[in-house]
Amino acid sequence: MAIQRNQYAEVPDDSRITAAVATFIEEVTFQQIPTEAVRIGKRCLLDGLGLFVAGSDHETARIVAAMAMEQGGAGDALLLGQGAQRVPLPLAARVLGTAGHAHDWDDSQVSKDPDHVYGLLTHPTIPPLSAALATAQKLAPVSGQDLFLAFMTGFEVECKISEWMFSQHYKRGFHSSATVGTFGAFAAAAKLLDLKGDKLLNGLGLAASFASGIRCNFGTMTKPLHVGRAAENGVTAALLAAKGFTADKSALDGPWGFFAVQGGGVTVAKMEAEGFGAPWSIVDPGVSIKPYPCGVLTHPTIDLMLKLVIENNIKPEEVETVTIFAGSNILNPIRYPIATNHLEAKFSLQAVLSMIVLNRKAGKIEFEDGFVQSEQMQSMQSRMKTSFDPAIEALGFDKMRSRIVISKKDGTLVEGNADVRYRGGPENPLTDEEVTAKVRNCCEGVLSAHEIERLIAVGSSVLELDDASEIARTLQSR
Known part of the structure; x- marks a missing residue:
């Protein structure tokens, strides 16, 4: 594969990553998700639900929720932490994403690439889960299986983009959960909105321009907002594309595409050896569910x-x-x-x-x-x-x-x-009981004991739900 070089980046001159992402989003089905990926995905989803609750009364989420109420608008989805209050879809996604990352307790992507310093890798669950949960409410009723498929689609897109990008992205100071998370959120929303063809390509172009977030804001309220904005921006890109808004249809590729501008290029060997869903990143290399609420x-x-x-x-x-x-x-x-x-x-x-x-x-x-x-x-x-x-x-x-x-x-x-494989990672994972205990810890002081057990039950049975909006309702304290 020929490489085009300029002062900024190394990129394949015949790269078609944008098209590959769009094809995957459009064509992937629930039946194509391996059993092990479903098992791990359900653990990540349950962990994410607990983190939404944990962050719902955090100062960052309270401020963005108050701002959402001030802005007002269509009642597309529940506003996290605010009872029956409903707000426009992008605002609901913003608050969910901010709350989910507020405690820095959300899961982390894993890589076997020795060049990938850990910070390069994204927190893969919260952006697509926020987008899917908010979008499913606007489109209700959406089955739990369809919500799960959208979540897993976004998770896979987010991880593959992060895995293939050069580590320069993180070393330059970008926050991957903000930048790459935007594509995960877009993919989840686009799957539920049933975008196809050029609308998917246009949406990816919008997401590429929206993707932002820099590391100087680590240790401030802006870091969790990065993930909230990723969820909001991904949803917004999908909604605009659905209405016919246009963008460059190869925005991940070429010398001025996302990979080149923000990451310096892509690892061609990995792109040639892997594909979306081949393997599913949630299984190989895997994902880490955090035992501690910090980096x-x-x-x-x-x-x-x-x-x-x-x-x-x-x-x-x-x-x-x-x-x-x-x-x-x-x-x-x-x-x-x-x-x-x-x-x-x-x-x-x-x-x-x-x-x-x-x-x-x-x-x-x-x-x-x-x-x-x-x-x-x-x-x-x-x-x-x-x-x-x-x-x-x-x-x-x-x-x-x-x-x-x-x-x-x-x-x-x-x-x-x-000098060991860390606890919570694929080689030393938390047990199912430990994940459930973490959810209880996250919800303590926000939900009642009965509400906590209800949330765990609903999250655990996501694939059997007729209306995924039930998940959003169980997140709200009474």
């Missing part, structure tokens, strides 16, 4: 610290200093030395490890401002520092490696290495 890059280090603290019965008052050694793949994005609020804490090794020392857990409560800003948290964070480790860097980014050295006040050292 996945911190998770192996959190597990290591928990192991060291428990096995050595380390008490907070015994800790003199903690040094965390890691490579640039972790230290660059996990960038806050001392977190001053819950948003910064999600991108601070000092903060998440302080939680473990103090409470031996890092869950929803530990990531609230009251805990992060407490005197004990601020003091413990000040005793910790990070250090770049050339030896860890040289091992590459196929694993999220780190090393911890705890210096106790009695002069003893406690050390350990995180």
